[in-house]
Amino acid sequence: MLNLTPKEVAARSGLRINPCKTCQPVGALYAALGVHRCMPHSHGSQGCASYHRTFLSRHFKEPAIASTSSFTEGASVFGGGSNIRTAVKNVFDIYNPDIIAVHTTCLSETIGDDMGSYISEMDLPEGKYVVHTNTPSYVGSHIDGFANMMTGFINYLANKTGEGNGKTALFPGFLNPGDMRELRRIASLMKVPHILFPDTSGVMDAPMTGVYAMYPSGGTTIPEIIALGDCAQTLALGELTSEEPAGVLERKCKVPYKLLPLPIGVANTDALVMELSHLLAEEPAAELEEERGQLLDVMLDAHFYHYGRSVAVFGDPDTVLGLTALVLEMGMLPKYVVTGTPGEAFTRKANAVLAAHGAQGCRAKAACDLFELHQWLKNEPVDLLLGTSYGKQIAKAEDIPFVRAGFPILDRYAHSYFPIVGYRGALHLVEKISDALMERQDRDAADEDLELVM
Amino acid sequence: MNNAKILAERREFIGEGARGKSIACEKNSASGAVSQRACVYCGARVVLNPVTDAFHIVHGPIGCASYTWDIRGSLTSGSELFRNSFSTDLQEKDIVFGGAAKLAAAIEEVAETYRPKLIFVYATCIAGVIGDDVGAVCRAAEEKFGLRCIAVQSSGFSGTKSFGYRLACDALMELILPHKRPAGTRGLGVNILGDYNLAGEMWIIENYMRRIGVPVVATITGDAAYETLIKAPTARLNLVQCAGSMSYLAKRMEEELGIPFMKISFFGVEDTSASLLRVAQAAGGGEIVRRAERFTAEQEKKTNAVTAPYKKHLAGKKAAIFVGGGFKAISLIRQFNAMGMETVLVGTQTGQPEDYEIISGLVGPDAVILDDANPSELEAFMQEKGAQILVGGVKERPLAFKLGVAFCDHNHERKHALAGYEGVINFTREVHLSMNSPVWGYVSG
Known part of the structure; x- marks a missing residue:
């Protein structure tokens, strides 16, 4: 499979092979x-x-x-x-x-x-x-x-009437409906009145009722979009996705915005929770504290299996930045950090995340394609591939454990219902990453080395 | 006729069975329709996609390449090359200054690195509008690198998906015409046209040909490769499976290469056996026919023995069909008839007038026939007619499930081979599994 990809990397000026973006x-x-x-x-x-x-x-x-x-x-x-x-x-x-x-x-x-x-x-x-x-x-x-x-x-x-509604406009970034649900849950736990825009939960994860609704019950309503103009502030999640709309809302309706990374991983979720907590001068919700503690508990329990393992992360810019932060927190080394979406801001931010964790010998690239990533992997392989379904063939060709996250995932079911954001989302990702690495260890273990208790 | 709201412009695209009303087809969708239909580029791309050792370079912005990257489930016995995505990923400056230079660079990069024999270049909407001379770039590449580089002028807006099929057929003709059989020599064997080797279906058909003693020259385009394609002109007969995409190529090959063709269908026991016997007759009769008779009788017996136990679970149930071509719809209606099921709704994206005539003769008088249906119409008519399973493609699957209707993918996401006798068994099992899944028991409404 994919035996086309040569190991030698040659410069290309006209040809895009196996893209990591769409239009x-x-x-x-x-x-x-x-x-x-x-x-x-x-x-x-x-x-x-x-x-x-x-x-x-x-x-x-x-x-x-x-x-x-x-x-x-x-x-x-x-x-x-x-x-x-x-x-x-x-x-x-x-x-x-x-x-x-x-x-x-x-x-x-x-x-x-x-x-x-x-x-x-x-x-x-x-x-x-x-x-x-x-x-x-x-x-x-x-x-x-x-x-x-x-x-x-x-x-x-969006319209500013002059009468503030005291709400926070929450821009989720390009996420699954399961993530959007999780963001609403976190904001509600923090008792922050908010308008999530857009909100594909209840639309792209609508339940089976036996009746087809062309317009399911979910989605941000028109009055809510109009009311964005009266919000007290915007929390724009996903620095490379949500800044432009947040900026437009600020210019049009004087709603100031705060830009945050997608809340993927411990520190990024902390940043969101702290921001929500500042808004109402409330302590972080006890439930969230508990979830954070549980996440850390699992990360510590399993850290022997993560520490020092190398990983290639690819997909959409903000998602990749978040996933990169998480794997660094787990003690892994994100050797390749790649998006197909153009824009050098991605490379700068990725390098900043890597530098903040003291990660050495890693490579970040925007406007990259999966053919090039595959060539890098042929030259210096990694222990785990983390990204969209398009990594499937590379994973098979190079025999690398593979965890799916991001958009699109075309070859698995139910993924869009489970969040990757928040502490719950991170826990879900930690489980998937641990499973992939440990299943590989089991697969490759000699009979006498196969452990029942790990 | 129904309580569904129908776009006024859509009324003439909807007919009913056996009442002899002809319906309009082969036109563009109405503006504002939630059409299930694709474009010219899509038509051309899907027909040529299974040419496994060709470089398929999509000239345009990234979308058209990414949406067609390795999605068709066409299996290969040779090169995996076609499963990669190649494009020029045009950027704003290319739109302003023209994209021909970037295309030339892309072809050069392919030619110098891989020394391929064959490249197809697809011009998308944008290449047509900004006026890139894709043909000239391809001709120059052929001269410079000594390979075949064939332009497919498939701007999405230039017609329907059917027109894209024609463009793909023209591209194939451009490839094979220089390899004409020398005058005075006699053709040998058959080409199989219009099967795309989804889930290995071309292999099933090739195996049948081997069993009855008919040599296969080229498969077009399932599991095709440059070296076998250029031998196509040496065949004696063309067998055309998906008539929607390949009738035009068959006609051109008849006129320009003197190869006659026959339409065949390997979907369903009835059509598979009839097709094999007809092929045997046409391929020389005598011993081949005797072999075909033995083979089909044996296979029918085997197949019916496997499918018989399912019939009691299926008889009397109602089916809806929404597929690309009219010919496939016809085979499916026959298959449902054989299962004792009633087809209550038939729609196609690219059906021809003659297909719709045959269809209205095969279904009951109350069945609804749709050209280029959209979800509202599918929903309304499926509910009105009480369909219990829908056979369709990727866009219809979630819709069917939401309506509480079972589903079988007969398009490029099919789970198993659906052609030949093996296909009948797989199809029957899938219809049964989906209709009789225990999960339906928990769905209220």
Whole structure:
């Protein structure tokens, strides 16, 4: 498998092999699914919507709805104005969402469709909304698309009435619904009134009831998005994902923001809990103290199996930074820290995390691909691979234990229900990492060395 | 006819069984539809994907490459090359200044490192709009590196997925035409067109051919490789399995290479046996036919013995079908008929008028027939008609489950081979397992 990959690393200027990112629109679509009764709309060829829906369904094992402008040759020459007008009318008539969230594609961006003026000229049904964002596929990655869609909602909807609501706007970053649930639980335990935006819990992990709901019960509501403008502050999680929307909310509605890393690992979760605790001048909740203690207990119990083991971490920038921090806390060495999303800020932050733990001989790279990571591994292997399903073939080719975390995970079930954030999430990750390393030890043990008690 | 809200523009795409109403198809989806349908690029990409030792370079921003990376479940007996993702990952500056130079660099990097025989370059939406001359870059690469580098002009907006199939067929013709059989020589053996070796299905069909004594020249494109593809013109007959994607190639090969074709289907006992007997007749008759008769009789007996115990669990249940091509839908209806099940809803993404005619003759008078269905329509009609299992692809699976309806993937995420007699057994088991899973007993509603 994957015997194509040569050990010798050669510079490439034109070719991307085995990417570790995908395009902006799918991130925008996912963000829009985190808004209650929202129809995400793809302004481009119908293949885009089809691919994005399929991609999300493969990860969440849930239906992922989106409508499409179904561009033809004509639209590509004369512009997609009539397509979007017809689409908006049809979507409200047939699917009856409360809001349509339009994102562009490489096609509509390049022909220069002015979505703002198309939308401002529309007659919308009473009480219905259309918002848009620009998501050129040739800039950034799905992470930028996610942030841009948040910005689109804020630009159109967030409103400062002058009467503060005393709430905290909580921006989760690009996470699974299980993580979003965990963030709400942590904020609630800390008694911090909050608006989580977006919130895909209750949408992309909706329960089986025997009845299909095109718009499940979850998602941030439109009044909540409007009320973001009256929040006392924003806690923006994921430094490379949530800063842009938090900045826009600050500029538009004077809501100050505090930027934090994704709460993956002990210290990153501590930072979130301390921040929440400062907001209300409350002590951290006893439950969270207990969970933190349990996490440390397990990390200590199992630390013989982690200490000094090398790991390659890959995936989305903020997720990778969080996972890197966690494995360092466990005493492991994140030899390779890689994301496909471009941006040197990632490399700087990764190097800062590595330096803070005194980790030597590690390598961080943004705009990297998995072909290159595979080449590094062929030259200097690691004890564990930690990332998305796309590591599967490398793990098999190089016979490296593999733990799945991040987006996308296409080949396992139930992963999106379990958090990786918070102390509970870290505990879950520690278990998975320990299992992978210890199962490998069992597999490779001579019969006389196989231990029952470990 | 129903209580579902239907887009006005969609009404003519919906028909009913046996009432003879023809339905509109082969058109673009309505703007605003939550269509299940893909694009031109997707059509071209899926047909060419199983050419295992080719470099498939996607010229465009990263998405089109990442969404088609190793997703098809096409098995290979040789190279694993096609399971990697290659693209030019176009960036903003390439959009402004043109992406041709980056494409040329990408091809050069491939050519110099790997010395391949064959490269396919897919032009996506953006390449079409910014006007990159992908054809010229490919021709230059062919000259410079002495390899085949074939451009597939598959801008997503330029038509439907079916049009993408045609572009893929044109690319294959471009590959094989220079290898024409010398005049006066006689063709030998068959090519198998339109099977993609999902879960090893091409191998099942090849094995049948071996058993009845018909040599296989090229498999197009399941488990295909450059060296076998270029021998395709030496075959005497083309067998066409997925008519939706490959009829066009078969017609071109007939006109330009003088190879006649026959449509076959290896889905279901009935179609598999009939197809084998027809192939045997066409491949020379005599001893081959006798062998085919013996083989099919033996296999039918074996298969029916395995599937018979399932029938009591399946008889009288209602099925819905939503698949890509019309030909596959037809085979599936026959298979459900053989299980004693009733097909109450049939939809395809790319069905042709003649497919829909056959379909309306096979289903009951109340069955609903849909072209390019969307989730609302699928939901409404599945509930109205009381479907208990849906056969479809990845986007329909979670929808079916949410509706409390069992599911079988007959697309690229199929779990087992569904072709041939082995496929009948697998299909019957899967339908049974999904419909009769104990978990359904706990779902209220």
